[in-house]
Structures are given as structure tokens and as C-alpha cells.
Amino acid sequence: MTDTHEELAVSLWRGSEDGRYQAYTVPRRESQTVLDVVTFVQRHLDPTLSYRFACRVGVCGSCAMTVNGKPRWTCRTHVEKVAGGGRLEIGPLENLPVIKDLTTDMEQFFRKWQQAKGVFAPSQTRHDAIAQIRPDTPARAAADAAIECINCGVCYAACDTVRWNPGYVGPAALTRAWTLVNDERDAGNTARLQAVAADGGCHSCHSHQSCQQLCPQTLNPTAAIAGLKRRTAAAYLKGEIEA
Amino acid sequence: MNVRLYVWQRATAAVMAPLVLGHIAVIFYATRQGLSAADILSRTRGSIVWAAYYGIFVAAASIHASIGIRNILSEWSPLNERRAGLIAIVFGLLLAALGARAVAAVVLS
């Protein structure tokens, strides 16, 4: 790795909700990612820095932070793409309580996942034959297009409706609910549609599409939520669920 | 915002889309060369079509605006859901009452 003899002016959030940005100078390296920058600070400049990561290669969803105003996976964000003028401002994900520095408390994210019934409800047992699911049915295609969520929280952090409405379950929970609504093996759809049709469910979404713009897995929660709006409206009008 | 409010919001929106287009056309026609009360009222007085068109428009707009205001209040103001809902309903009723009065004013002699 060649040292390009340049430096980055890095601001990192330190402390909890009422913390502050602290400045560090980090040497610039070729193919450097934002996670590399944060790791450098913790290892060489300030061991008290708290942050999360695991796989370093974009499959675990642990390292998401706010980088120059946008929530991103820091392990897959190359410094040269985002550090205009050699400056980086890195903070914890928005819309979540800050534990310390760059780590947030994801409890509400996962609680809302449960609230939206983003949990598979089996219809068969181990004694039944394995279900034969065709991958090319419209329902399975819709589920597959939405299934690759790794719970990184980027969409949740980007969503202004989450910011403005504390009861809103958010794009990730609803996207998972949508995959299950399209899963022919699932037996819990009446309860699930009822859950996402309640206050704070899919109807809170105003289609700002920040989630769809920023999802690193290129998922489309706006479309998934639109699908849920159609299904819940139909179920409501048919009397299968209540308001 | 739940499914019931959503359905009413979107249904009134769909009803109003063509009504708004017609209203913009009416605005353009009415303002083509100065506007006088006599011009307006000679067309609207005693007109069932006018009463029906704008009667439906007022009803739909009252419901639609009320739900929209509720959303804005619950997301952008510190009011809780109940208060936001109450203010929104009062606003909707105000619009409906003033709107019905306006339609009556131009249709009835």
C-alpha cells in the first residue's frame, strides 16, 4: 500500500447525545475505507473511541454510521468517494439513542421489527413434506427482491418519518413484513396485515424514498411499503382487518 | 395514520384529482377578461350541476385537508395524537361548514 503523503481532517462524534465532535488527523492511504479511518483513530490516536464493526466486507451490517451527512456502511465507503477536500465528519446513526461515540442502541429497531410481525409464522411441521416454492411466481419474486436485508439500520437512520414519528416502525421492519406477506408458507398474514395497518404502520410512510436511495443492498422499502398499503387497504375494505 | 384514515385520504384525493383539473379550467375561463359578481352568479344561481360539483368538492376537500392537517400536527408539532386528531376534526368541520355556506351562497338565490 503506498502512502500518498496526504492527511485527512476527521471529525468524530464523542460522548453521548450531548457530546461533541472532536478533530483528528489521519494519514491518507490508497483504497482506504471510512472504517479504516475510524480504526486508525482507535488504534493509534485515541483508544477510548467506541465503535462497532465485524466482517469488514459488507455482509454483517454492523458498521453503519453517518458519514458527511449520509448513513452508510463504513467498511464499503471509500474515502476518496466521500472526503471532498480531505474532510470527513463521522457520527453515529441518526434516529437511534447514542450509547457512546459512534455506537447506537438498536433495541427500538428490533422491537419494531417484532411489532410489524416481521417473523415467520409456520403453517406446517417437520413431519410434513417440504414445501415446493417456485422462484418465478410473482409473489416469490416480490419476496426475493426484498429479502436481503441485513438489519444495518441505514434506512431507519435516513428516514425523516422515523425522525418525526416515534411510533413509526420504519422501512426495514415493513420490508421484512412484506416478504412474509408474499411467502405462501406463512400462516400469520391476517395478524401481520393487522399489525402494519395500525398506527405507526405502513400508512405513516410518505414515500420520501430516502430508504430506497440509500439502502446499500439496493432494496426498495418504498415499493415494499406501497405493496403493504395495497394489501391492507384491500383487507380492510373486505372486512378482514380492522382500523 | 392507520388504514382507515389512509383509505379516506387516498379516496378523497382520487375523487378530487379530476375536480381540481376542472376547477383550474374554471379559474382560467372565469378570469379571461375581468371577473364580476354578476358574471359568476348568473352561471351558478339555480344550477344543480354547480351545486353537485362543488358540493362534492367541498366534502372531499374537508376530509382530505383534515387528515393532512392531522399528519402535519402529529409529526411536526409537540401535540399528542389525540389533540392533533381533535384539532384536525374541528378544522375539517370548519371547512365543511364554510364550504357548504359558500356553495349555498352562489347556488341559492
Place this chain on the structure above:
Amino acid sequence: MIARQMKHRGDALWIAALVHRISGLALAIFLPFHFLALGLAIDGTARLDGFLRWTDQPLVKIAEGGLVLLLAAHLLGGLRILVIENFAWRDGQKQLATVAAAISLLVAVVFLARMF
């Protein structure tokens, strides 16, 4: 809020959603006054005529142009939502949003041009 910039808010579709909300709020505030003005007809043509003469002022005409802009923008923004929610996903929405903004502006400009 900890982030000092919120970059996604400059996005075309986010702006479209905000325009839709603000235009709706403005129209909601305007409507009671609109209804009150029309209600002047209850007292006969004279009072309504007096009000209409007041609206002949250039500043009022410009404000009316603004109202037409708000109405067109809110309608087109609403159609964006109805399409997203009821039809298959379509790409190219940013371009459509820009076109919708242009159409709204055009309608308002034509309205104003006929006034002066």
C-alpha cells in the same frame, strides 16, 4: 440531531414530498378565506363585486398566481403518491418530479400572463 448536514434532504424526490406537504398546508389555510369570500354572495352581488374589485390589484393577482402554483403542485405531487402506491414500481421518478414542477410553474405563469 447529531449530524451537521442531512445530505439526502436535497434529493429531488424528498423535495417533491416536502413541496406536496407545504402546498397542502398553504391551501388548507387559504380555503376558509376562499369560502368566506364566496359567501359574500349571500348579501347579493354588490358585496361580492366589491371584493372582486379589491382582487384586481397587481399584488393580489400575483398572490393568486401563487395559489394556482400551489394547487397545480399539490395535484401533481398527489398523483406521484397515487401512482407509487397503486401501480408497479417505475424508475425515472426524479425526471418525472422535475417535469411535474415545470408543469406547475408553467400553469402559474400562463395564469399570471393573462392577468397583466
